[in-house]
Amino acid sequence: MKKLTFLTLSLFSILTFSQEVSKERIKTVLSTLASDEMKGREIGTQENENAANYIAKLFKENNLEYCTGKSYLVPFDYNGKTVYNVCGIKKGKTDQYLGFSGHFDHIGTSDKSGDNIYNGADDDASGITTLVGIADYLKNKKPEFSMVFMAFNGEEKGMLGSRAISTDTNLDHIYNKLTALFNFEMVATESQWGKNALYMTGDGFSDLDELFNKNAVNGLKLNADPYAKQQLFYRSDNVSFVKKKIIAHSFSTVDMTKASHYHHENDDINIVDFDNMTQIINNFGKTLDKLNPKNFTPKYNDQVKF
Ligand SMILES: [Zn+2]
Numbered sequence: 001m002k003k004l005t006f007l008t009l010s011l012f013s014i015l016t017f018s019q020e021v022s023k024e025r026i027k028t029v030l031s032t033l034a035s036d037e038m039k040g041r042e043i044g045t046q047e048n049e050n051a052a053n054y055i056a057k058l059f060k061e062n063n064l065e066y067c068t069g070k071s072y073l074v075p076f077d078y079n080g081k082t083v084y085n086v087c088g089i090k091k092g093k094t095d096q097y098l099g100f101s102g103h104f105d106h107i108g109t110s111d112k113s114g115d116n117i118y119n120g121a122d123d124d125a126s127g128i129t130t131l132v133g134i135a136d137y138l139k140n141k142k143p144e145f146s147m148v149f150m151a152f153n154g155e156e157k158g159m160l161g162s163r164a165i166s167t168d169t170n171l172d173h174i175y176n177k178l179t180a181l182f183n184f185e186m187v188a189t190e191s192q193w194g195k196n197a198l199y200m201t202g203d204g205f206s207d208l209d210e211l212f213n214k215n216a217v218n219g220l221k222l223n224a225d226p227y228a229k230q231q232l233f234y235r236s237d238n239v240s241f242v243k244k245k246i247i248a249h250s251f252s253t254v255d256m257t258k259a260s261h262y263h264h265e266n267d268d269i270n271i272v273d274f275d276n277m278t279q280i281i282n283n284f285g286k287t288l289d290k291l292n293p294k295n296f297t298p299k300y301n302d303q304v305k306f
Helices: 002-017 023-033 046-061 121-138 160-166 169-175 208-215 238-242 274-290
Strands: 073-078 081-090 097-103 146-152 178-184 197-200 221-224 248-252
Touching: 023 046, 023 121, 023 274, 046 073, 046 081, 046 121, 046 146, 073 160, 081 121, 081 160, 097 121, 097 160, 121 146, 121 178, 121 274, 146 160, 160 238, 178 238, 208 221, 208 274, 238 248
Parallel strands: 097 146, 097 178, 178 248, 197 221
Antiparallel strands: 073 081, 081 146, 197 248
């Protein structure tokens, strides 16, 4: 009898949680992007292109459609060389979109002896892993919103990739229907509010956080930006879309007063809190599943400088 109960419970938990993204999956994706083989994913290198191809492979696994053309890779020019952003879409019940982004490039290697690879596990393999995880979560679902997933290149050289793709008119069919963009930037560590929490840059500029928190599941929370003076809202890839007057904020967990790993060689998988990331990704997915073009209509106020 005891055995039967245990079996029933096990089956129940498998059924209940089968839709969730596993910690192992999150670990695999982040560890691959932040591996030494990727040599810091600097724009213009072979390893940067390998990272783009890996993300394209993950998009394919999630049955995403191309944003434009015949590939997930969306080319742009970098010093006379063709480099790529990566873009995929998932059609929902409506043609109104939510967007998810992060940057996959990082700063390469240094001339130091010993560990000279900038793995960029937090910056920003964690952001890419988060958007891939959200696509994983939604794989077998049909949410109300359609979703666009964008992995930007060249952020570290001045937000080159997001600028290129945001001005690419081949994607206007998406941008014209883009309700909001969630840009994930450094989400690998526990926030100053504890687990299951992020902050939103430029929270005073729109009501996105209020509308999201109203629908958020399992205690997931978007907090106000504690570093408002640093103007992070205008300093990350989201700004390329702010210029188009699209609601676009960056979301982060990093404690800027303590983050000694920022642009250092020790930004590797040892600093990643995989339990926290897995929880955030699954709760994000569940929350997004509840959002629709009627209950989620974020608007800017008049304080934004476009
Ligand atoms: Zn970054």
